[in-house]
Amino acid sequence: MAEPTEVYTSAHVLEYPYSRSVGPVIGAFLTGLREGKIVGIRGENGRVIVPPTEYDPETGAETSGFVDVGPGGVIETWAWVEHPRDDAPRSTPFAWALVRLDGADTALLHVVDAASKDEVTTGARVTAHFLDEGERQGRIQDLCCFQLEETS
Amino acid sequence: MSTAPQPKQGTRPVAIVSFAQAPTQRRIEQANEVELLMPVIGEVYAQANMTKDDVDFVCSGSTDYLIGGPFSFVTALDAVGVWPPKRESHVEMDAAWALYESWVQLQEGDLDVALIYGFGKSSLGDLQRILALQLDPYTMAPLWPDQVSLAALQAQAMIDKGLATEEDFAGVASRSRRDAMNNPNAQVANDLDVATLLKEEYIASPLRRHCVPPLSDGAAAMILVAGDRAFDVVDRPAWITGIDHRIEAHAFGVRDLATSPSTTKAAHIAGVGEGDVDVAEIHAPFAHQEILLASALGLSSTTALNPSGGPLAANPLMAGGLIRFGEAANRIMDGTASRAVAHATSGPILQQNLVAVLEAAS
Amino acid sequence: MSDALEIQEPVTMLSTPIRLNYDFTAGVAQSRSLRGYAEGRFVGQRCPVCKKVYVPSRGSCPVDAVPTKEEVVLPNTATVTTFCVVNVPFAGQSIEIPYITASILLDGADITFMGLIQGIPADEVRMGLRVEAVWVPKEELGPTLASVKYFQPTGEPDREISTFREHL
Numbered sequence: 001m002a003e004p005t006e007v008y009t010s011a012h013v014l015e016y017p018y019s020r021s022v023g024p025v026i027g028a029f030l031t032g033l034r035e036g037k038i039v040g041i042r043g044e045n046g047r048v049i050v051p052p053t054e055y056d057p058e059t060g061a062e063t064s065g066f067v068d069v070g071p072g073g074v075i076e077t078w079a080w081v082e083h084p085r086d087d088a089p090r091s092t093p094f095a096w097a098l099v100r101l102d103g104a105d106t107a108l109l110h111v112v113d114a115a116s117k118d119e120v121t122t123g124a125r126v127t128a129h130f131l132d133e134g135e136r137q138g139r140i141q142d143l144c145c146f147q148l149e150e151t152s
Numbered sequence: 153m154s155t156a157p158q159p160k161q162g163t164r165p166v167a168i169v170s171f172a173q174a175p176t177q178r179r180i181e182q183a184n185e186v187e188l189l190m191p192v193i194g195e196v197y198a199q200a201n202m203t204k205d206d207v208d209f210v211c212s213g214s215t216d217y218l219i220g221g222p223f224s225f226v227t228a229l230d231a232v233g234v235w236p237p238k239r240e241s242h243v244e245m246d247a248a249w250a251l252y253e254s255w256v257q258l259q260e261g262d263l264d265v266a267l268i269y270g271f272g273k274s275s276l277g278d279l280q281r282i283l284a285l286q287l288d289p290y291t292m293a294p295l296w297p298d299q300v301s302l303a304a305l306q307a308q309a310m311i312d313k314g315l316a317t318e319e320d321f322a323g324v325a326s327r328s329r330r331d332a333m334n335n336p337n338a339q340v341a342n343d344l345d346v347a348t349l350l351k352e353e354y355i356a357s358p359l360r361r362h363c364v365p366p367l368s369d370g371a372a373a374m375i376l377v378a379g380d381r382a383f384d385v386v387d388r389p390a391w392i393t394g395i396d397h398r399i400e401a402h403a404f405g406v407r408d409l410a411t412s413p414s415t416t417k418a419a420h421i422a423g424v425g426e427g428d429v430d431v432a433e434i435h436a437p438f439a440h441q442e443i444l445l446a447s448a449l450g451l452s453s454t455t456a457l458n459p460s461g462g463p464l465a466a467n468p469l470m471a472g473g474l475i476r477f478g479e480a481a482n483r484i485m486d487g488t489a490s491r492a493v494a495h496a497t498s499g500p501i502l503q504q505n506l507v508a509v510l511e512a513a514s
Numbered sequence: 515m516s517d518a519l520e521i522q523e524p525v526t527m528l529s530t531p532i533r534l535n536y537d538f539t540a541g542v543a544q545s546r547s548l549r550g551y552a553e554g555r556f557v558g559q560r561c562p563v564c565k566k567v568y569v570p571s572r573g574s575c576p577v578d579a580v581p582t583k584e585e586v587v588l589p590n591t592a593t594v595t596t597f598c599v600v601n602v603p604f605a606g607q608s609i610e611i612p613y614i615t616a617s618i619l620l621d622g623a624d625i626t627f628m629g630l631i632q633g634i635p636a637d638e639v640r641m642g643l644r645v646e647a648v649w650v651p652k653e654e655l656g657p658t659l660a661s662v663k664y665f666q667p668t669g670e671p672d673r674e675i676s677t678f679r680e681h682l
Contacts, residue, residue, distance in 0.1 A: 181539065182541070182542055183541055183542060184539050184541025184542075184543075185541075186541065186572065186573055186574055187573050187574075190573070190574055190579070190581060219538070229576065230572055230575075230576045233578055234576070235576065235577040273539070275537075276538065277535065277537070278535060282534060289530055290528055290530075293530065294530055
């Protein structure tokens, strides 16, 4: 029997059409996005957690009391991507950032649109920009991006 | 006559007596996971002069998401020989946690020998998309952030707080890959100075290519023995005298990314600071994370960090953390170290951390 | 503080489809079996320790954990060790129900694999039934078990269950 040197490979796609129930807390956040606003929730000692969680991540205490935050905020940290991946939120250069919205005590992960890396700094003020009302569906992408306040 | 050191956690002393790994490669095309594992399992047994009949408990670490098929880890048992039926378990995590589960099992008292193995082929799929699925499915995963961008957020936070510079990151990369030239199992080994590395483009600022681990296919295996029987297997078993695992919040925005409180806490409970540390093998896939973790572990500048080259030289997912334990154990077993620290991480940007202290018997 | 939600119903569901592309690698041993199918034959491997023949080939004996390098070509004839009558329709189904899937023990093999039974009414299929593989036309053969269309009765006398009990 001849030793085959060929090892077969096969393209394989794994695909799931997940449809998730979000519950009242994430639901409130997504509903807020659909309305063009960002919603947080009060945790232990009244600190405002964004995105809202059902429990305080540090103490485990139940959270309650939704709070509108933003639309302005501060960049807590960032990373400039000059060559975005195909599945990135942008096809042109952009920054990922953790943004702490005004009124919030924790930061939200999202995109900062800027013309170049030089414009983005930790501590810079940004403003949330949403998709047009008709395009908003109640998901994180309703929040289109953050823009630097000097240029927005 | 040596006596096994008493551990800080649990009641039975447990030691690493054998460790083996496959040479890590970018793409192991000829072999599937079982064929990749078989020689590694064979070697780990041979070194210990043991067979599958000596093993009481088998535990593996892998993730079906790398191969794209459910229960793929069950197929890997073909490499192990679980007949007559054995007590067996699996963690959908790095095999360092399979070691932790095995350590817990051995504490029960009725099992004495555990075989641990981990494997992963990152070459089969799009690793960044796969790892994005470990993120919050409602608010983060739909944006498909990749691991390099997320790690970059952490690196930037370190720079902003004055904890490190891009030059420091390059220093870690330069040293690691140079050390890897002495490691036949390493995938990326070269001798490039910091100035050369700093000329590279950013992938996601402030991380350049040299700050990022390679994509790797690989596998590793290990044998643990409880009690004095370990001395029958090797002259200098690597005794686990402390071990602990802590986890931080899932959301990045509630964490201080420039520090690792879970690592600091686990290190304290495991007793890292209670003696000199000759060698530390740190599971820091990104260059800045070695600086962060060495600080979180409370290590002094006299500790040799990742003499194996670390994850920057070879990063087979699901085996990389176990390899840190194995490399640290090898330093004890070959006599170059008396006290070592092994660290493994899991989850996005160092969310969970496992720390252990390994010691030679006095 | 605001927790007032507007006139629209609050969001209760989120659609998060995922799609991941992979390059599945069969590995050396399974590729031998796949090449076998492309050549119109069943290829297995024998364990050097327990001497059992595994088909399709996997590269290792799951009992002894040693590489299985010795290649064995198996005939087209086999025994049905057990079977199932499928009555439940499912999405993407191409075979008319009811149909029979069976555990096929090729002559000379020590483990079974799943195969489709045709050429016999569903209520006449039985344990011990002797069958043979019907392959697709030569030009359609490929490195896939789909090269085997189905198994059909040979007409030989049934095998006694006692002769294959250990394979159940």
